[in-house]
Every structure is written in structure tokens, then in C-alpha cells.
Amino acid sequence: xxxxxxxxxxxxxxxxxxxxxxxxxxxxxxxxxxxxxxxxxxxxxxxxxxxxxxxxxxxxxxxxxxxxxxxxxxxxxxxxxxxxxxxxxxxxxxxxxxxxxxxxxxxxxxxxxxxxxxxxxxxxxxxxxxxxxxxxxxxxxxxxxxxxxxxxxxxxxxxxxxxxxxxxxxxxxxxxxxxxxxxxxxxxxxxxxxxxxxxxxxxxxxxxxxxxxxxxxxxxxxxxx
Amino acid sequence: xxxxxxxxxxxxxxxxxxxxxxxxxxxxxxxxxxxxxxxxxxxxxxxxxxxxxxxxxxxxxxxxxxxxxxxxxxxxxxxxxxxxxxxxxxxxxxxxxxxxxxxxxxxxxxxxxxxxxxxxxxxxxxxxxxxxxxxxxxxxxxxxxxxxxxxxxxxxxxxxxxxxxxxxxxxxxxxxxxxxxxxxxxxxxxxxxxxxxxxxxxxxxxxxxxxxxxxxxxxxxxxxxxxxxxxxxxxxxxxxxxxxxxxxxxxxxxxxxxxxxxxxxxxxxxxxxxxxxxxxxxxxxxxxxxxxxxxxxxxxxxxxxxxxxxxxxxxxxxxxxxxxxxxxxxxxxxxxxxxxxxxxxxxxxxxxxxxxxxxxxxxxxxxxxxxxxxxxxxxxxxxxxxxxxxxxxxxxxxxxxxxxxxxxxxxxxxxxxxxxxxxxxxxxxxxxxxxxxxxxxxxxxxxxxxxxxxxxxxxxxxxxxxxxxxxxxxxxxxxxxxxxxxxx
Numbered sequence: 001x002x003x004x005x006x007x008x009x010x011x012x013x014x015x016x017x018x019x020x021x022x023x024x025x026x027x028x029x030x031x032x033x034x035x036x037x038x039x040x041x042x043x044x045x046x047x048x049x050x051x052x053x054x055x056x057x058x059x060x061x062x063x064x065x066x067x068x069x070x071x072x073x074x075x076x077x078x079x080x081x082x083x084x085x086x087x088x089x090x091x092x093x094x095x096x097x098x099x100x101x102x103x104x105x106x107x108x109x110x111x112x113x114x115x116x117x118x119x120x121x122x123x124x125x126x127x128x129x130x131x132x133x134x135x136x137x138x139x140x141x142x143x144x145x146x147x148x149x150x151x152x153x154x155x156x157x158x159x160x161x162x163x164x165x166x167x168x169x170x171x172x173x174x175x176x177x178x179x180x181x182x183x184x185x186x187x188x189x190x191x192x193x194x195x196x197x198x199x200x201x202x203x204x205x206x207x208x209x210x211x212x213x214x215x216x217x218x219x220x221x222x223x224x225x
Numbered sequence: 226x227x228x229x230x231x232x233x234x235x236x237x238x239x240x241x242x243x244x245x246x247x248x249x250x251x252x253x254x255x256x257x258x259x260x261x262x263x264x265x266x267x268x269x270x271x272x273x274x275x276x277x278x279x280x281x282x283x284x285x286x287x288x289x290x291x292x293x294x295x296x297x298x299x300x301x302x303x304x305x306x307x308x309x310x311x312x313x314x315x316x317x318x319x320x321x322x323x324x325x326x327x328x329x330x331x332x333x334x335x336x337x338x339x340x341x342x343x344x345x346x347x348x349x350x351x352x353x354x355x356x357x358x359x360x361x362x363x364x365x366x367x368x369x370x371x372x373x374x375x376x377x378x379x380x381x382x383x384x385x386x387x388x389x390x391x392x393x394x395x396x397x398x399x400x401x402x403x404x405x406x407x408x409x410x411x412x413x414x415x416x417x418x419x420x421x422x423x424x425x426x427x428x429x430x431x432x433x434x435x436x437x438x439x440x441x442x443x444x445x446x447x448x449x450x451x452x453x454x455x456x457x458x459x460x461x462x463x464x465x466x467x468x469x470x471x472x473x474x475x476x477x478x479x480x481x482x483x484x485x486x487x488x489x490x491x492x493x494x495x496x497x498x499x500x501x502x503x504x505x506x507x508x509x510x511x512x513x514x515x516x517x518x519x520x521x522x523x524x525x526x527x528x529x530x531x532x533x534x535x536x537x538x539x540x541x542x543x544x545x546x547x548x549x550x551x552x553x554x555x556x557x558x559x560x561x562x563x564x565x566x567x568x569x570x571x572x573x574x575x576x577x578x579x580x581x582x583x584x585x586x587x588x589x590x591x592x593x594x595x596x597x598x599x600x601x602x603x604x605x606x607x608x609x610x611x612x613x614x615x616x617x618x619x620x621x622x623x624x625x626x627x628x629x630x631x632x633x634x635x636x637x638x639x640x641x642x643x644x645x646x647x648x649x650x651x652x653x654x655x656x657x658x659x660x661x662x663x664x665x666x667x668x669x670x671x672x673x674x675x676x677x678x679x680x681x682x683x684x685x686x687x688x689x690x691x692x693x694x695x696x697x698x699x700x701x702x703x704x705x706x707x708x709x710x711x712x713x
Contacts, residue, residue: 009498011502015501015505019504080489080490100493101494102491105499105500106504
């Protein structure tokens with residue numbers, strides 16, 4: 001999944017970027033509110049992590065304008081101000097969650113995952129497609145109870161297809177949600193990754209299928225559609 | 226608890242009561258005097274009649290032709306019941322009223338020809354008023370007198386006559402008068418008391434209203450002001466000053482809330498950085514981990530500096546930190562601070578020095594060093610690369626002014642009053658870095674400790690001047706704690 005982190009503290013921004021990337025997320029990060037708004041409006045992120053105290057434009061203004069322009073990406077606010085009216089104000093402006101600094105990194109990741117699940121209409125932490133089980137928090141995939149080793153990029157593609165299971169996902173959409181601004185993407189990177197995924201997932205009765213919709217994209221389903 | 230209303234009422238009544246008492250007594254005594262004057266006048270008239278009735282017949286004796294039945298006749302009508310006693314010079318009785326039964330009317334002796342009045346007791350014990358006259362009877366030749374003589378062979382000398390009448394008919398009304406005055410006095414005092422109480426309550430109503438307004442003010446969050454319209458002139462200064470004080474309290478509470486909120490924010494951000502870096506570093510290995518840990522150490526150092534600065538500001542404000550009193554060469558000190566920033570012209574922004582020569586004052590060199598450096602740090606942080614900074618120092622009649630003028634963007638007049646608050650920054654940002662947001666707050670606290678003044682103003686649309694003024698003698702008692710202050 002792809003996240004946008006808008007945080008003006010370079011140390012915190014770098015740490016979040018490093019930690020979240022290690023958890024398999026594609027991360028775009030910016031240091032001011034104006035650029036944050038531009039990124040939020042031009043890219044379909046899975047979750048936006050937004051600091052409130054930002055230069056150029058504060059986080060609540062970024063949020064308000066993003067929502068006005070139809071950005072429906074879940075937003076998690078980060079701030080050092082924990083007064084009730086600050087939290088209420090943030091949530092009423094359109095935020096989906098609120099984390100007060102200092103925070104536990106694991107908690108931040110858990111909240112990001114919860115927001116992502118909500119976005120894709122999932123209620124449990126484990127995504128099941130047929131006999132395939134995907135646990136995003138643990139970055140673990142099992143089929144029929146047997147763990148399958150996937151690389152981070154492969155896992156990210158499978159996770160996104162699983163979130164959108166039954167729906168055709170365009171190649172460009174996959175690229176947008178799996179790669180960040182720092183990634184160098186080859187034109188057939190997605191196709192190669194899909195091919196490898198199919199091999200690792202295996203075949204046989206009950207095996208979920210990644211189908212190709214020529215000229216459109218891919219769809220993950222429990223059986224052939 | 227004291228009550229103005231009660232005290233005022235009691236005070237006025239305590240002054241009115243003696244007046245009412247004195248007035249009543251004066252009226253009583255005046256009436257009594259007038260009545261007794263009339264009484265005495267009547268007695269005197271009768272005594273004169275008695276005197277006129279006595280004749281000394283030459284060579285014979287004294288005739289006293291006084292007929293009591295005529296006392297109420299003629300031009301003089303008194304309505305009084307008299308009794309009289311006339312005696313010769315040897316004290317023997319000449320004539321007296323039968324009622325006296327031979328007893329004398331005792332009165333202090335009078336001089337001849339003089340009327341004397343006094344209280345006497347009648348034989349039956351009744352209180353009476355007496356009038357005494359000692360006189361020489363009219364001498365009549367024996368040939369001109371006919372008829373018997375009251376006393377033959379009377380010795381020569383004056384005759385003493387005492388006339389007395391009961392005062393019962395006078396005393397009874399006087400008693401009634403006294404009682405009536407007492408009753409009227411009590412009623413009068415009660416009426417005055419009630420009227421006074423009402424008047425005082427009405428008069429103090431504005432004060433009561435003011436008291437109600439003040440009671441409704443919440444000390445924790447004062448809102449609203451006391452209305453001055455329609456208030457008496459005596460209360461206007463009080464209301465004006467109270468409203469001023471409420472303004473100050475409101476400002477102070479707002480500043481305190483801002484400070485608390487800002488302080489919490491400023492400390493939480495670096496702690497958040499430390500925590501996140503540490504948690505991520507736990508998952509890293511090798512150079513990445515070392516880099517994170519190195520950053521953690523830096524952040525810790527910055528937090529330590531922030532806390533130290535906060536403590537120093539607190540000590541300045543509480544008066545714990547005392548400035549020393551030594552000769553300070555301002556010219557040399559400010560020049561040295563400035564030259565450290567010049568860097569051979571390659572440092573952006575451009576820093577120039579405009580420092581007068583020979584400026585000396587008595588003050589605390591370490592504090593002034595800290596002030597100048599903090600002003601420069603602030604200016605360097607907020608001046609854009611293409612801007613310029615001017616460090617100045619000039620002698621004034623009573624001391625010195627020094628400070629910094631720098632190019633700045635976006636500072637408005639509304640920002641000026643808040644620039645010296647702790648953690649205030651123009652930009653809404655959580656960046657901590659090397660700038661704690663405490664520089665100007667520390668400058669103010671140190672300047673106040675030195676007994677000086679610091680202010681900021683816009684010298685142009687994009688130029689800010691922060692100026693410090695110190696007197697030649699400065700403020701001092703004990704040496705400063707140099708290790709604590711220097712080079713912050």
C-alpha cells in the first residue's frame with residue numbers, strides 16, 4: 001500500500017519513512033502543508049499521515065481543502081496537542097483518526113492498517129480469498145495453512161489485489177499503490193511480479209486466481225470468473 | 226463582617242441622638258424657665274401688695290392692713306393660692322396666713338429692697354415657691370392714721386415679708402411635658418433611623434450592584450466587563466480600574482494557556498522524534514542504526530538546552546538570578562559578538578556592524594553577551610539568504626541602546642506583542658531543530674534582570690528592529706552565575 005507522510009520534522013519524517021518502508025509500505029513524504037495538499041490531490045494514497053503543525057499551510061487546512069476537492073483517502077492526524085477541543089476539531093474537519101505525540105510506532109502502524117482495511121471494506125485483520133490468508137500486519141501469506149514466502153513488492157501487489165478482490169485493478173493503479181516516488185519502475189515490473197506471484201500461489205482446486213483482463217488490468221478472485 | 230450600611234446608620238444615629246436629647250432638654254428647660262418666670266412675677270406682684278399694706282405709724286407702731294380676700298381682685302389676678310408671713314426686724318411675727326399655723330416660711334435672708342425667690346416647704350410638706358422682700362414700711366404721722374394698729378411698739382428696722390404659693394399646678398404639666406418630649410423623641414429617632422436606613426440603602430445600591438457584578442466574575446476565565454454607564458461619579462474610577470485589572474488577568478491567563486500548550490507541544494515533538502527513531506533503530510542494523518542513535522543523542526541535547534533555557538528564564542523572572550555590577554565595555558563586547566558572525570563575507574545573510582566607540586556601563590557582561598548572541602541567533606535564523614543583518618550599539622544620555630535590525634518576511638504589527646513569549650514562532654511549525662523558540666523570551670528575561678528594557682518594532686515593511694536599552698548603572702546585588710548563563 002502507498003502512504004503519504006506530511007511531517008515537517010526531518011528526523012521524524014525520515015524515521016517514519018524508514019520504519020514504514022520496512023513494513024512493506026510505499027512511502028511518499030513531504031515537509032510542508034502546501035506540497036502535502038498537492039500530493040494528496042494528485043495521487044490516490046491508501047492512507048495519509050498528516051501532522052497538524054506544518055509550515056506553509058497547517059494540517060487542518062490541508063485536510064479541509066483536500067476534502068473539499070473530493071479526496072476521500074483516510075487521514076490519520078499526528079500532533080503534540082492533545083486537548084479535547086484539538087482532537088474534536090481535527091476529527092470534525094474530516095480526519096479518520098488521531099495520534100498524539102509521542103506515540104508508539106507499532107500503534108501508528110496498527111492504526112494505519114485499520115484505516116486501510118476500512119477503506120477497502122474489510123473488518124478483520126486477515127484477508128481471506130479462498131484458502132489464501134493474508135496478514136498485512138505480520139506480512140505473512142498462507143495457503144491451505146502453509147506459509148508462502150513473498151518479497152515485499154510481491155506481498156504489496158497481492159495485498160492490494162486482495163483488498164480489491166473481485167474488482168479489476170488497472171496496472172497504473174497497482175503501480176500507484178505499490179510504488180512510491182523514490183521507486184524506479186520498469187514498464188513491465190507489474191507484469192513480472194504477477195507472473196511470479198501466480199507461480200508461488202500455485203494452482204489446483206480452490207486456489208485463488210489472478211486473472212488478466214487484457215488491456216485493463218488484473219483481478220484476484222476465489223475461482224475463475 | 227463590617228457593613229458600610231450598618232456603620233453609616235449607627236454613626237448618623239449616634240450623632241442625631243444627642244442632638245435630639247439636647248434639644249428636648251433645652252425645650253423643657255426653656256418652658257420651665259418661662260413658666261416659673263411668670264410664677265415669680267405673680268409672687269412679686271403679691272409681695273409688692275403686701276409691702277404696700279404695711280405702714281409705720283410714728284411713735285405708735287406698725288399697721289399691716291393686708292386683706293388676703295383682695296388678692297384675686299383688682300388688676301392683678303393670679304389664680305394662685307398664696308400664704309404669707311410678715312415679721313419685724315426682731316424676728317417677731319407681724320402677721321401671717323392662718324394656713325401657716327404660726328410656723329415661719331424658711332428662706333435664706335434677703336438684702337433690704339431685694340426680691341429673693343426660692344423653693345420653700347409649706348407646713349403640710351407641700352413644695353412651694355417663695356418670694357421674700359425686706360423693706361422699710363412707709364412712715365405715716367400718727368395724726369394721719371386712724372383705727373387700730375397691727376403691732377404697737379414695734380421695734381425700728383425693716384419688715385420681712387415672705388409670700389409662698391404651691392407649685393403643684395406648675396410641676397404637673399412640666400412632668401407631662403417631659404414625658405411627651407421623651408415619647409416624641411423616641412418616635413422621632415425611630416423615624417429618622419428608618420428614613421436613614423432607606424436612604425443609605427438607596428444610596429449604596431450602585432455599590433451593591435458593583436459587588437454583584439464582581440461576584441459573578443469567574444477568576445479562572447474572566448469574561449465580560451463591569452458596565453460603567455449610569456454609575457455614580459465616585460465609583461467610576463473603581464469600575465475603570467477593575468475593568469483594566471480584568472483585562473490584564475484575561476491576558477495573563479491567555480498567555481499562560483498559550484505557554485502551557487506551546488511548552489507541551491515543544492517538548493513532545495523531540496520526545497516523539499527520539500521514541501520513533503529508537504523504535505525504528507531497534508529494527509535496523511549497522512550504519513543505519515548508528516545514524517539513528519546519533520540523531521537520538523542530538524535530539525536529547527536539544528531538549529536539554531530547551532529545558533535549561535526554560536529554567537534560566539524562570540530564575541530570571543523569580544529574581545533568583547542576580548546580575549553582577551561591573552564595568553562592561555559594550556563596544557568591545559558587541560563587536561566581538563558581531564565579528565564571530567561575519568565569517569569573512571561568505572556567510573549568508575550579510576551581517577554589518579554599526580557600533581559607536583567608547584561605550585561603557587556598569588552591568589553584567591555574561592548576561593549582555595547572552596542577550597546579544599540570542600538576538601543575532603534569532604536574526605540569522607529568520608533572515609532570508611539575500612537579506613541583511615545590522616548589529617548596532619549607541620550611547621544614550623542615560624545609558625546604552627544595542628540591538629539587531631534584520632530583513633524579515635511576514636512579520637506584522639500584531640506579531641510584535643507576542644514575539645517575546647516563550648515558544649512563539651511566526652511560522653506554524655513543529656520543527657525543533659536548533660531553534661527552540663525561546664531566544665527572545667530569554668533576551669527579555671535577562672534584560673528585565675538587568676533593569677533594562679527591550680522592544681521590537683518594524684522599521685520598514687520587511688525590516689524588524691529588536692532593541693535593548695540599559696542604564697549606565699544597571700541593576701545589581703550579587704555576582705551572576707556565569708557558568709549557567711554564558712554562551713546560551
